[in-house]
Structures are given as C-alpha cells and as structure tokens.
Amino acid sequence: MFLEPKHLAKLAIFKSLLFSEEPVLISSIATDLGISRKTLLRYLDQLIADILHYFPDFDLRFKINHGKIIIFTIEEETALYLLSYMRLSYIEETKEFKMIHLLLDRKIKNVTTLGKELHQSPSSVYLTLKKVTYLLDHFDIQLDFSTHNRISNFVYEEKKLRLFAYYFYWLTYGGIKWPTDWKENHWAQPLLGKTQKHLISQLVPSKQNQLHYIGMIWYRRLLLRIQPIQMDEPYRTIIATMTSIHDLTETYLSLPLGIDTTYQEDEHLFINIFLRHLVGDIDTATQQIEMMAQLVTLDNPISNFCQSLLSNLIKEFSLISSEETHAFFFYHLILFFIYIQYYDINLPSSFFSEIVFEKQPPRAELNTQIRYFLTDFFIKDPLGETFKLTDFYLNLLVSQIYTYIDMSTAHPLRIATQFSKNALGEELIKQRLRKVYTSQVVVFTKDYQQADLVISESYEGLKKEKDYFYIDSLTDNAAWSRLFNYIQERILDRNF
Template identity: 25%
Template sequence: MNKKFMKKNEANKFELLKKLLYSKQGLGIQEIITDSQESKSTIYRYIKQLNEDLSLLFTKTPIQIQQKNTTFYVVLPDLLNIAFVLDKVRLSYIYISSEILIFAAAANKNHASLESLAQSINLSPSYTYKSLNTINQQLSYFRVKIAFGDFSRKSNVYGAEADIRFFLFYMYWNTNKGIVWPFNKSPDYFKQLPLPINTILAPSQHTRLRYHQNITYWRSLYLQEKISITEEFLSYLIILETENPTTFTIDFNNTLTLEELKNEQVYFGFLSRFFISDIDTKKTKQKTAQRLINSQLALTKSCTDLLELIQVKYDLVMNSEEYLLYYYNLMIALLYVHYINVDYHSTLENEDRLTFLDNDGQNFSKIEKEIDNLIVQFSITDSFLKKITNKGLVTYMTNLLYCIIDSARNIEPLYIFCQYSKNFYIGDKIKKYLLTTLGTRVIHFTSDIQQANLVISDSYEGDISNQDFFFFDDPFNSATWEALSLFVSTRIQTGYF
C-alpha cells in the first residue's frame, strides 16, 4: 500500500534508489533505461532529484548517487544502515502524497462532507473526490472505506471495527516502519507503557507492537470503538492465548466490560502474532499447538488433515517437535483465511509470488501452480474450511505451504564428483565450502565419477550435460564461488520438485 500512496514520480525514483542500493557493482545507464523503460533524460532527472532528496533527508551523514563513466552507484557509510535509508526515503515520499493527507484527515475527525474534509487540508473538492476514489479502491480490500453522513462516528473511516483494526495494524507499520511515531494525537505516556505480551523481540518488532498497542488503546479508550468477533472464532483465540496471554497495561474498567476486554485482548494477541513473527517462544508454540489439537475444534482437524496431506505427497520428514511448530504456523494462517478472510495481496509493495524466483535452472511457476491447485482442492473437499479461491489468499497459503515443504522435505543426497587440475588443494577447499554452505544432509562427495549426479571440474570430463556440470576455472575470483553455490543449490531445489 505504501507505493500506492506515492505519486508516480516518487514511486519511480524510489524503485531506482532501491536497485542502486542493492547493486554491488552499480548500474549502467543503459541497463537502467532497459529495465525501467524510461528515457535517458528522465533517468538523469530522477538521479538529480534523488540526490536533492538525499541531501535534505540525511544532513548528518550525507549520501549521494555517484557516477563513474556511465555507471551509477551509491556508497553508504558504515553507520548508515540500508534499511534506515530506504524506509526514511519511502516515508518522505508517502507523506507528500495527497492520498495520505486525505486519509489522515478522515481518520482524525468526522467531517460532515467531502467538501468539509477538502477544505480542512486545502485541497479542491474535485481533486479530493478523485483521490478519495483511489484510496477507497485500496481500502476495499480490507472491507473498509472513507465515507460521510454517519454523525454518530468520530471519524470518516467506516467498517466493522475488527476489519478497521486489522487494516490499521497493517497500514501504520507498512507506511511508517518505525521511522517515526505517527500518533500525534495520542497521549505521550502511551509510548512508555509496558507491552501487553511477554516477549523478546527485535527493535523493529518491539516498535511495531507499540504501534498495535497505541492503535488499540486510542480506539478503545478515546473513540469508544469495540470489536465484535464470533463465539466460534473466539474459542480458538482463547486457546491461542493460554500459554502467553495478552494483558493490557492500562485501566479499561470504565470503558469495557470484562467480556469486551477479553475480546479486545485475544484479538490483539492474534493480530500481533499474525503480523509479527516469533512473539511466542518455540516451546510456547509447541504447547499451544498441542492445546489446539487436543481441543478437537473443527478447524484444528482441517489443519491436521492439510499437514498430513503435504507430508504424504511430498515425503516430508518431521519429528514431533517440528510437527507442532509447523502446525502452529499453519493454524495461524487458517484462522486468518477462514475468519478474517481479508485479501490485501495487491496492496503489497512487492508482490509475493514463487513465480518471481524462476530462472534458467528452476521452474518455480510449476511449483506454485502445483501447490495452488492443492490448496484450492483441499478447501473444496474439506468439510469445514471455507472454499479458498481468492487469488491473494491462495497465494498466501501456497507460500506458507512451500516454506513448510522446503523445510521438512526428505532430500535425496546429491552425489558430487569434484576435481581441480591446477593444484592439489583447491579440490578440498571446494568440498569444505559446499559442506559448510549446504550441509552434510544434502551434499555427498564421491571419488567415482560414474556415481555422481553432478561434476565440478576445470577440465573436460566426457560428454556430461551442462545441467550436471560446473566449470570451476578461477578459485581466486569471488564470483566463481558465488556462482558455484547458486548452481549447486539450484540443482538441489530443481531435483526435489
């Protein structure tokens, strides 16, 4: 959604900056033109504007796009983290868009009309109307909209509170990414309150949980908005919370009943576990998974059946502890798909598709299609799970199942014959490198070339297919080692599916 809230010019500049920062050797002007389909003059204009933007944003530690001949590159100082640079530039581009200005105005006050909202932010009604259509198109994926006429509300953001909460948890983080504290109307002490879940998190995750906490406290205490969830959904969330419960760190006695407070806490806990990885420890996840299995609730059987289906189909190897961890992750996903059922896939900055991993050696499109079909057919035949046909939700489930399959697959060892003719010791170095990188579970070396699935050599070893042969010619070039690792890992991946 963050790119949807950028103007086209800023979105194009941001994409160019990302590519330059990701590129180790820089990018040639012709490569940039070919990739972006923009003219040479437009690219030079983008670079000039980017350098102006970077000068304004990073005054203490200046950075610039530099040029050597026809190649452009960026050198970051050691203390200037690439994630901070990208998130800060992204945020600055989002904040100058009219869409984010309109949304902020609509979320902070209940304006009587579109004209009133437009006047409050000094935009023309016609321009506001056009931008509002763009915003509502994005909000519709979350079953939320900006509208007017209901004077009982305290803002112009309409929808079921559970859906609004889901959207705000998603939007505030993906827009701000912890670079700023975006809740100017909230009391300052909200920032200092203890977190409501016992957890050890990375700094970014800690900040994200504080975002969730602020949104919940503000909407519950100040806007008097309360979520409503079904008893059926609630029964799962209570189990999910048993081992590591959510306990709000502020007094709601005069605002929420005990039942309403319970609903708020368990829903907060679920959304936070959905959006933030590893809130629960490994041990807590395993205990929670076992509790869910023991409950024999309808969706837990669907989860068991789906996990067993991929175990059999893909010959997966899981011990009891691993099984419970996979079960926990899959159950979180099924609860989201079945009860929340919000497809926000098209609002992502980068679309999450296995297909995009395709290269000459790997056909991820085939893998994606296979798992897509598996999840659709399972949802059709399962006695409880809602039919999953929505493209974004299918993709979400496919990506998760692929991760489980890839982690638990029973891999056939790859037998490698390796020889290097220029000296007697590089061959051992190659073997050590691959075993360290890919592990002994996958890689086996053989001295019999006839038994090998793959040959690594700097010499002609007979009529061996190029798919099974890596020409290792220059051990003192880092690119050779990178290419070797990619070649072998690609071969392992391709051989499995």
Template identity: 25%
Template sequence: MRNSFMGKKEQIKFEIFKTIVFSKSGLHFHELMKKYNLTKSTLSRYVHDLVKEVEETFSGTVQLIQNSQTGTYQIQTKEAYSVGYLIDYMHLFYVRKSGIFFILDTLLKKQYKSIEAMALDLHMSSSSVYKQLRLLKEMLIPFGGKISFDQLSSPLTGDEIGVRLFSFYSYWSVFKSTAYDNKNYPETWLQIKEFEQYFDHADSLSESQQSKLRFIQLITLRRALWQKNYITLSDEFLADIAYFDNKELEILPLLKKHLTKEQYQKERALLLYGVRGLIYNLDSPETKKKIVEQYQYSSLEIAKSTANLMDEIKKEFNVTYSEEGYYTFYFYLIILLIYIKHVDIDISGYYRNGLSFHSIIDYDDTNEETFQKITQIIQQQAFYPKIKRQALSGVLPILSLTIYSGIYLNKKAGSLSICVIFNDNLILADGIKKIILDVYNQERIIFTNDVMLADLVISDSYEIMNPQTEHFYFDERLNPEQWGKMIDMINQLLYQALFSN
C-alpha cells in the first residue's frame, strides 16, 4: 500500500507477520531472510521485536513461537482467531506506533494556532511534528487537500470532497473493522441504524460494511456540523447522481436539522451516491435494476456514455449480456464514470495489495491482450482526455478492471466432459458420478459414455483415448486419498475449462 501510515521498519515487520500467519506449517529463518532480502542480524532483530509486539497486541492470547521440533516460526493462539482479525489488529498496532496517523487524527479533532502549539499539546518536539506533517501534506496532494494553521474551523482545507475521501480512506485503511476510539465525538454520531435502514440489505450488513458506513457518517457530521465545511456540487453533478436517491426515507436527521434545505440536499445526494461506490452490496438486484433503468430512460450524457461504452465492449469481445449481468455491469460502471467525470482523484495508493492486473485469478497472455484492447477502447472515449493527468495512473487500472469484471460477469462458463468406467464394481461408476454432481455445478459437468469425446476419463483400467484427454486411474476405491486426488484433478481441469472460453 503506497499511502501507508506505518514506518518502513514497521511495514517490513508487518509483512513478515502476515507471511507467517498465512504459512500452513510455519517458515524457517532462512526462508524469511531470502523472501525479504534481509541480513541475519536484521531479521533477528525484527523477529525479536515481533515476538514482543505480538504478545503486546493480543495481550498474550497470541504468540509468535519457534517450533522446537521443526525450527519454523509459527503463530500460536489460545483462542480461535480468524486470519483477518490477526492481520487487522497487528496492522493497527504498527500504525499507532508510527505516529503519522496519530498526527492526522489529532488534526481532524482539534484546531491549533501553530505547529509549535500542536507540538506542545502532544508533548512532541516541533521537528517531529514538522516531519509528520510533511508526509501528510504529500498524501493530501492527490486529494486537493492542504494543512493550514490559520484561524480556520479545520486544519484540513482545500477540495472538500477530496478531504472527505482522504479522511475516509485513511480511517478505513487504519481501523477497518477494528474498534475505533470514539471519546472525542458524541456517541450518536457513530450510531448508524437510521442511516443503514435506507438500504435493502440493512438487516444483513457485515461488520466491515457497518464500519465503512460508520466512518462515512462520522466524517460527514464532523465536516459539516462541527467544522462548518460544506460540499459544493455543480448542477450537472447533482443531476448525474440524482437517481441513487430512490427512497423517501430520511437519512442523517442531524444534518437536516442544522443545514439549509439546499445544503442538506447536496449532502444527501452525495452520500447516497458515494456509499454505493465505497460499500459493497447495499442494494438488492431489483433496486440496482430500478436505478439503471432510470438512467437509461434519462437524457443524461453520462448515461449515454455508459451505454455506448458497454456497446463497444459487447462488439469487441463478443459479449452476450444476461439481464442480471447487464444491470450489474451498468450499475458499477456508471458509478465509476460519474466519479471520473466529477471527482477524478487517484485513490489507488490506499489499495493494500495494489491494482496489478496480474493479481486476477485467470491472468495469462490472453488476458494481457484483453486488457490492451480494453485500454484502447477507454482511450477512444470522449471522457478520456478529460481525466486529470495526475489521476490517470490510478483511474485507468480501476476502470480497466471494472470493465474486465463486467466482461467476466457475462461470460459463459466452460464445461467438463467426463467418462466414468469402472469394471471391478459396476455400480461404483454411478456412485462416482453422484459424488461429482454433489460437489460441482451440474451445468458445468457433462457425462459421456464415449471415451473419445471426454475431457477426462475416470477408470480402473487402461483405456485408448485421444492424446489430449486426461486419464485418472482409479483402482483403490477404499483409499480416501484416491477420492481426494480425483477431486483435485477435476478441480484443475474444470478451472481450465471455466477460464479458457
């Protein structure tokens, strides 16, 4: 993650911790040395620190140990913690230790007349505060934000939408679903029941979805009510996002009570559009369809741009849109195109694992060509020259991945043809077929009696078949490993079939 709130040393230790957490049987010292290109003495210091820091973070319920028998480093827990819990809380420990987020959090809560006054209040040297502020200023640049100690209601100034986005991504990247210290704000500011009830899936939102909604509400209330920083939206921006407000339900009544009617409507419109781009799956398929249809029936230029882009994708890649696939693709695409048109900020630095095309599940040479074609199509769109140069390197990958995902959503999956022949126990062949269909999608599996037409032959005897056909020699029906190996082979072949068409 480019915009990390951790120091370099903390980042390396955090990566080492994650590597050990994900390892099934632990990792040897020399494996860690090689992976992170560290000297023996440096890694020894880091591991020594990690042992103490893991103990401190989890109050002794989690420990980093070296297995006395294998010599590997492993994570040992006294309770059943999930991987996500371990990683997120260890990340939070290092962020708090680094200090830079502490400075940001303080700036968002308090106003100081000068850097010296801030340093005095925080019991830090002025030089340390200057250093942290310099790093924060660099992180704010893409968001159009600045840090000012003039007599203003907030030290974070500049583009208001940019400042709010920066605040959201900062808090989310640091805390995610972990506990956030709320002692500086009214308790009601983090109660989201009224806000979440607007959305179809309010009763089933996960902890991470609720956490995102909570941060969005907190930032909005703080900027608008506490610090009197209001958003400015053009009439065109308001028109482009109007259809995301599709219910009469009230949201954030505190805003409505204290803001003018015009300002409240702007805040409401931005919120109901913004949360759809920041939080997954708030709406039912029916609501997404309703929103999309309103755009389709409108005369908005952004709606025409979305439809035209989807038509070009359809022609170039020979895509046959399913009804659900079309509405889903359109829904997410228009959210992104509105963002590019009116906000156009590169937020890729807050993706913890980056936005490399190579990280997608089925990336190969064919898909490299696909992404090249997608890039060419994007570059031919009327909106492309209007993307800010400083945002292009982040916006283009996100748009390309969105388009690729839309293609995949509407892609007809391949199938696997299997011939099962069992000579030792005749009924067992039907038993094998039953097990395969219990495990896999029946639309993806085709059974055939013709060995020459099969992609995979499962048999207890040698069979003459096409050279490209795979053969699983199944001769130990009472051996559980044989069943496992059969499933593994089907997994591999079905994976290839699913992603090769």
C-alpha cells in the first residue's frame, strides 16, 4: 500500500533473510527480484541502516561470505514482528498515508492548508492528491475542500467510509500498534462489557485487535453523527435472521449509548454484518446450520439465488458434503453476495488481496470447469443479471467454490496392513492411525490392489506404483515416527 519499489524490494530481502534457515545466495535474491547484484547490495546497506534506526536495541547482524548473506537465527514470531513493523514504518512515512490519516481525522480548510500541515510543496500535494483520489474512487468517496462541506473533506456514503477506514487502518497497522491519536481505553472500553471482555480474551490476539479496530472506527463515526446508516431490504431480513441466532453486539461489541433511537436498529444490524464480513470464524458450525435452516425459508432474492447456486453446484460436480460443510458454504455465499450488493464498491485488488479473500492456485482444469459453470448459471438463472459480477469478484467466487469442492471431495489415503507376529497387530496399527487421522483422510482396505499404501512386516514384491512401508516391531517408537511422517507426506502429495 503506497510503497515505492525500493521499499517493496527491501522488505522482500528482509523476509528472505529472516525466514531462511540457511545462508541465502545474493545472486538468487537478485534474480527473484529482477534487480542487479549492485542494486541488491545497495538495498541491503539501506536495510541495515533502517534496522538500526527502527530497532536500535535489537541485535540483528548480517554477514556476507562467498556470495552468501548470513543472518543470525531468531525466533519466527520475532522475525514476523520485525518484518511487520518495518513495513508499517515504511507506510507511515509515505505522503499518501499521512494525507489520508489527516483527512480521516479532521476537516482541512483548503489545499494550501493541507500542504502546510503535511509539509509538502503545492506540486507535491497535487500529485499525492491524485494518487489518493484514485484509491478513494473505488469506494465512491470524493474529496471536497469547498465551504459547503463543513464537517469533512469527504463526500461519501457512511457504510463505504467505514469500510474504507477499516481496510486502511487494518492493512496498515495490522495490530502491530494503535494508530496515532487513537487511545484504546478511551475509544474501545465503552463498547466492551465484562462478559464481552472475557469472550474476546479467549480469541487469538490478532482477532482481538481486529475487534478493537472495528469498535473504535464504529464508535468514532457514531460520535460524529454525520450520516446515519441505512439498512434496507433485501439485506435487512437476512441480517436480522442471522442476528436473532447470534447477536454479535451481545458477544463482542455493545451498542454505544446516546444513539438516536430512529437509527439504533439499523446500527445494530450493520455492526452484525460488518463484523461477519471482516472477522473470520465468528459464528460456530451449529449457528451456521441454524442460520441456513431459517434463511432457506425466506422469500428473499439473495437467499433464493444462493440456494439455487449451491444446488446446481452440487449437481454439476456430484458433491457429497456433511451438513456442517453444506451450511458453512451457504453461509459464506450469503455473506459474499451481501458484501458485493450492499457496499456496491469495486475493490482495488492490489490493495486488498491480503485481507478480503485469499486467492488459491486452483488446478487449471477445475478452475476452467468452475468458470464455465458460473457463466452458464448466471445466464440461465432468473436472478443472474441482478447478481452479475465484475472480473475481480468472479475470481473470488471461483476461489470460494474451489474450496467448497475441495472440502466436499474426499481423497482419503487407502491403506492395507499385514502383521502376523501378533494376532492383534493389524488392529493395533489401525487404531493408532485412527487416533491421528479421520476417515476423510485415511481409510483401510483388505484389497491391496485398491490400496495406495501397504504397511507390512514382510517383503511384498509390490509394483512401483504402490507405496510400501516396512515395520518390523510395534514397540519401535522410531519406526512409528517414520510411519507417521511417511503417511503425512503421502497425504500432502495427494491433496496439495
């Protein structure tokens, strides 16, 4: 976000060194980054200077020996913190970040004043404004320095500005530290009751930080009381149904006092869907199943479209999934289509690829099949034109469907066993493996011709296409360790 090529290159170099267990070849890094050896060494000198500047008390030293860069080993969690903090520091120094942060915080009288506040020349201000405007356009947010707009320099829809503020601050800070001028206790604590503090404390720290960020943005916007949130149909009924099953304002964030009663219900529903869009794994499997059971009974275009899409998907790809997996995907389809319809924004993929949906590298053939299926479905379904997707969102939906197909298509490793030294030996092998692997991962067969792996005490004379593992003693812990590692490798080869 806003980073120059040299900063991106230095971060890539830093990442290579931090997470490599072996010395890294200078020529290899230069090739990967598409830069010369001379440029890489210059960036490395700058990187070392940056490390000394940002982490003066941290002992992190580099050594170049025979064309290799050696970095002293540190713990992975510490390495991730150093990399994230370095990235944050680079972003905070950019002109674009400083401008957006200032404009989100208060109204600036005119462009001349903006330049003085940021210590930029007029030409620099206009160049920065051009880059910032390009980003804001994706959220239908415009800048206005006229006297007509007395409270903010933004011309916007409240829901889109809140979404932008979250992405902007979370992608920048990512929980590493609190944004400048934000005081956690002042902004977040009024939203958290005793029960909520307890529930939030059970979440992983980064998810706790996400909730605090969302809470602070929400609370700050409510205090300004510039624009009310509007929650209309067809979204209102769906969100109200989900909220009736699991109200996130009771679980995580309280509705602040003093909100105009006219808008309380809309704000209540908004934060429930806002949290579900931005914070993963916030509803349990049981709650998702209950939500699906109620949502499919609604005469609602979004719910009807998602039901039709899912049923056609199952038929087209002959999918068999558990009730939990079925509800999980239906739940996420509902969230996906509410997201693209309700916010109605064109996300800049380069800016948000880290946070919105992770793109998987699907198998080319399956990827093509999913695209053909979706193209045909959107043409034939009566609601297809209503939910027509841009290329960016189509790619995201393909990725989601690929995940669902993968979850619904089991590829268990089939194992045959042979152990005659102990009458219960084969059963012991099976029981130990069942303690570690579910039936979706490993199944047992008596037909060795159908087996992918044969575990035996004897020479079997198997063909090369059969995997074979020799185990001589059931009390040999080293042999068991090798067996588990061997099975794990076979599972990874089959599924990834």
